[in-house]
Amino acid sequence: MTTIDPATLDAVAHGSYHDPHSVLGIHPAGKNTWVIRTRRPLAATVTAVFDGGKRARLEHVAAGIWEGTVTGPLGSYRIDASYDDGPDYRADDPYRHSPTIGELDLHLIREGRHERLWDVLGSHVRTHEDSHGTSFAVWAPNARAVRVVGDFNGWDGAAHAMRSMGDSGVWELFIPAAGEGTVYKYEIQGPDGQWRLKADPLARRAEVPPATGSVVTVSSYRWDDSGWIARRSQSRPVTEPMSIYEVHLGSWRPGLSYRDAADPLIEHIKALGFTHVEFLPLAEHPFGGSWGYQVTGYFAPTSRFGSPDDLKYLIDRLHQADIGVIMDWVPGHFPKDEFALAKFDGRALYEHPDPRRGEHKDWGTLIFDYGRNEVRNFLVANALYWYDEFHVDGLRVDAVASMLYLDYSRNAGEWEPNIHGGRENLEAIRFLQEVNATCYKTFPGISMMAEESTSFPGVTAPTDHAGLGFGFKWNMGWMNDSLEYIKRDPLYRSYHQGELSFSFVYAFSENYVLPISHDEVVHGKGSLFSRMPGDHAAKLANMRAFLAYMWAHPGKQLLFMGQEFGQMAEWSESRGLDWWTLDQPTHRQLQDFVGAVNGTYRANPALWSRDNDGSAFSRIGAPSWNPNVLAFTRRDWDGNIVAAVCNFSGSTLSNYALDLPHGGVWREILNTDAHEYGGAGVGNLGMVVAGEDGRASMVLPATSVIWLRYDPQARVPSTIRD
Structure with missing residues (x-):
C-alpha cells in the first residue's frame, strides 16, 4: 500500500504538485529495494521494463498513479502501458531523471x-x-x-x-x-x-x-566571419569611420527572408558605401505595427523572416562583405500581451509592481523592475546573447531617457522620488552601467549606443567615472535643430543659423551619432525629401547639401532607408520602399551622391578619426560673412585637414572670401552641385588656392556644400601664381 497521502497523489495526478519528482520516478524503499511510481491514467496494465529485460509489474494506486517495488541492482527503465481500447505504449519516464540545472x-x-x-x-x-x-x-x-x-x-x-x-x-x-x-x-x-x-x-x-x-530549436550554423571578429576585437569604433544604414527589414523589400535579403542588401549597402547596417528590432513581437519595439520574445529572432540560423546567415554574409551589424534593443519596456511577460507567474514579476514605476501609460506598456536581481540578469544576459550567438557588432538601446527618469512622461503625483528625493531611476542607471560594462568587457570592439534625448551627463563616460558607459549617444538635439533649419525657405534661414551651428557648442561632450532615423519620416512628418523647401530640383539640392553638412559634422552618421534616393512619400511599415523613384534620373543621381559622400568620407580620416576631440575642429572666419554660410575644418592625427563650406542661401556666391588655415592648394574633393549628382555644375575647377595668409576667394554654388582638402605637396598653378 502506498505511503503517499491522498491529497499529494491527487495533486500529482492533476499536475499541480510543486515537486512531482519526489513522488514519481524511482526511490529507495529499504535495503536493495526500490519503489517505482508513474502516472498512466486509463491504462489497463503498467510495467517497468529495465535494461537487461527485468520487469516490475505496477499496481494502480489512485487517480492514474501506478506503483510497484523491485529489488536488486537496477539500471535505466522504460514504462510499458496497455489499454483496453488502444495499442500498447512504451515510453521513457520524465520523472526518473535528475535535474538538468546545477x-x-x-x-x-x-x-x-x-x-x-x-x-x-x-x-x-x-x-x-x-x-x-x-x-x-x-x-x-x-x-x-x-x-x-x-x-x-x-x-x-x-x-x-x-x-x-x-x-x-x-x-x-x-x-x-x-x-x-x-x-x-x-x-x-x-x-x-x-x-x-x-x-x-x-x-x-x-x-x-x-x-x-x-x-524548441537547435542551431547547426557554422560561422565564417572569424577574420571580421578578430579585426573588431582590435578596433576602437569612436576613432573609425561609421556611417549607418537603418533598415526595417519587413518593408525594405517586402517578402524577403533573412537569407533572401543577404545578396540584395549587401549589394545596395556596398554601392552606397555605408560601413554598418542597423536593423530595427528583430526580436519576436506580435504586432508588426510596433516595428519590433514591443518585444515578447527577447531571445527569439522574429520568425517572420525565417529561423535563427537564417538570421545568422544574413549577419555572417554582411560581415564577410565588411559590413557591421547593429541591432535595435528594447530593454526599456514590454507589452501587456497575456501570453508573454506581463504578470508572468500571476503577479508582477518582470515588471515593477508599483504602477508608478512599472507602467508606461502613454505607450500602454510595462517597465522592467531593474532593481530585481533576476530581471536585471535577464536583460544583461539578453544583450550578451545577441553578441555571442548572433555576432552583432552593436546594440542601439531604445528609449534610454524613459529609463533614466522616474517622472518621464508623468504628471505631478504620478511618480515616486528615489531614496534621495530625486527624479533619477537609480536602479535603471545601475542596470545600464552593468550591461555596458559587461558587454564591453566580454566583447571588445563592439558598440553600445544610447537613444537618449535629454542632457543627462556622462552617457558615454566610462562607468568607473560615474558615467553610463555607452560607446555612443544619439544626438537628438542636432537632429531637431538641423531639421528645423533645413526645412525653412532659404530666404528666411539667415535668421536661424544658430539651429545649424549650436550643436558645435556641445559636439564633443559625448561620443555622438547624428541620426536621421525612422522616427523622423513617420507620423505625419513626411519624408526627408518632402520637408525640403522649393520645387523638385531645389529639394534635391537641399538634400545633397544637408547630407554633406551632416557627414562633415563631428560624429557618426545614420540614415534611414529610402532617404538615400529621396523617397517622396512618408514611410509605412505596411508597404515597401518606393524603389520606382530610382527610375527618375535625378533621384538615381541622389543615390549616387550618397555613395560618393560615403566614399569620400571613408577616404579622409580627418572626417572621422578625431570625432570626440574638440581640438581637431575649428570654425573658419569669413571676411565675406554671410549668415547662410557655415564653414569649419576637421583634422586627423597626421595633420591632414578637410574644410567643409556650406552655402544654404539659395544663391550662388561668387568671389566669396574665406580664411583657410593654410595658404596653398585646397582640392575640391566634394561638390554637391556637380553635374553627376544632378546639380548645375558650378564650382572651383577642382581646387581653391589660398594666399600665404590663408585667405582664399572661391565660388559657392547655390544651396550647396563643398569639401576642400589641403594638399601641402601641390604647387600653385602658374596661371594663378602670376
Missing part, C-alpha cells in the same frame, strides 16, 4: 550574475542520463505549479508538471518525448489558483505571428 547555475541566477542565462533556462535538446529529449527550465517564483504543454502532449500538461528548484524560483523538467521543432508553452498556476499559458521568456525561437507558441 546548484551553481541556481546560485548565479539568485545573485543575478548568470551571464549565459540562455544556456540553462529555456528549452534545450540534449542527451541526459541515456535519454535523448529536451530540458525545460523557467523562472517563476510566485507560481504554485508549472507544467509544460505542447504539441507533444496534446497541450495537456497534467503529465508534465515541473519541479520547483527551491528558493531560486526556477522550475525544471526533462522530457524525453520532446525534440527539435516542438511547439510549447508553460502552463503556470499563480498564487490565485488560476492557470495561465505563457510563452517561454528564454525561448530561442517562436512561432510565426500571430501564433504565439515557443519552439
